[in-house]
Amino acid sequence: MASTVSICNLALGHLGADKIDALSEASSEARACNRFYGQTLDALLAAGPPWRFARHATVLAEVTGTAAGAGSLGRWAHAYALPVDLMRVRALRLPDGPLSDDGAYPYELSGDRLHADISPAVLHYIRRIDDPSKFTPLFVEALSWHLAARLAMPLTRDAGQRQAAFQMALQTQAAASAADANDEPADVGFVSDYERVRGA
Incomplete structure (x- = not known):
């Protein structure tokens, strides 16, 4: 089950940075996660597809x-x-x-x-959903890459790594969006060929 800390650690892992045990610790990684996590989550909820869980x-x-x-x-x-x-x-x-x-x-x-x-x-x-346990696994993956893209410059100063993380963020967001759309309920007005033949 995802948590804010586990999502931050996924993002840090994407960058090869040290993991954190809590957002309250004094490390530069924790401070950066505190700075960017909430805004990154809000942006993905607001600008992404209409996520079912939200x-x-x-x-x-x-x-x-x-x-x-x-x-x-x-x-x-x-x-x-x-x-x-x-x-x-x-x-x-x-x-x-x-x-x-x-x-x-x-x-x-x-x-x-x-x-x-x-x-x-x-x-x-x-x-706005603050509880990461409500997120789907693919949303967690997309969020972690978006967060990694924001963390890259403060933690690594590597513009190339930031660009690579952003490309992965777009790819994982697209995959999460497609999976979310595929889980939509079928159209209630749909009648299968089998039902149509039976009703004839």
């Missing part, structure tokens, strides 16, 4: 009165507070609406508010 949906809390704001040109009927763990919006939907693209509604983000014309509103989004 997907979430919640009914938004409506904000009323002067605190609500009105978005651009005051064109929106409702304002909502954004979740504190929001990394990236996937879609805004009605509670009982379809999950297809046709079931998504327009919205505007402004500061810590989301403006829309529907109420109630369910936000489907990518959330």
Whole structure:
């Protein structure tokens, strides 16, 4: 099971650097991991594919009165507070609406508010996951290489090693993304040839 320290040690191992026993130790490796781990994780969650383990949906809390704001040109009927763990919006939907693209509604983000014309509103989004035990093994591998790319210059001063780590980060991220997509549930509307023949 992955932990923050084990992911940091994977990244350090990619660079041939010494491993750490805890992020609180006084080593340069631990200080660098403390500096870059959180930002690297956030960037991969926010800019990567919609990782299944980070997907979430919640009914938004409506904000009323002067605190609500009105978005651009005051064109929106409702304002909502954004979740504190929001990394990236996937879609805004009605509670009982379809999950297809046709079931998504327009919205505007402004500061810590989301403006829309529907109420109630369910936000489907990518959330920040701090617990590495929730990560898939391939996500851990991709994260470790992205972290290695960030650690390379502070720890090794070797631009070539940084570039090599970044290339591996892109390759492992692509593999993790493909595996994540392959684990998506099959389309419920799909009818196999076998079922079609039986129903004829």
